[in-house]
Amino acid sequence: MKITICIGSSCHLKGSRQIVEQLQYLVAENNLKDKVELSGTFxxxxxxxxxxxxxxxxxxxxxxxxxxxxFEKEILPKVK
Structure with missing residues (x-):
C-alpha cells in the first residue's frame, strides 16, 4: 500500500509535517514497514x-x- 502526503507550501502550513511524523510512528508501531510505503509529493x-x-x-x-x-479506520483494516 502506498500513502502519499502532500508537502507543498499550503499543506505544510496546515500540518503535513506532523501528519508525516504521525504516520511514520503508526506504521512502525504496528509493524507495517513491509506493507506500507510512505512518500511525499508537492x-x-x-x-x-x-x-x-x-x-x-x-x-x-x-x-x-x-x-x-x-490510520485506524482506513489503513489498518486494509493491511491486516
Missing amino acids: CMGNCVNGVNVTVDDKLYSLSPETTKDF
Missing part, C-alpha cells in the same frame, strides 16, 4: 482541502488531529 492541486493524502490513488483530506483515526 502540490496535489487540492489546496483548499489540504492536507491532501492519497492511499493507492484515493484522495483524503487530513489534519494532525484526524490522522490517528484515519
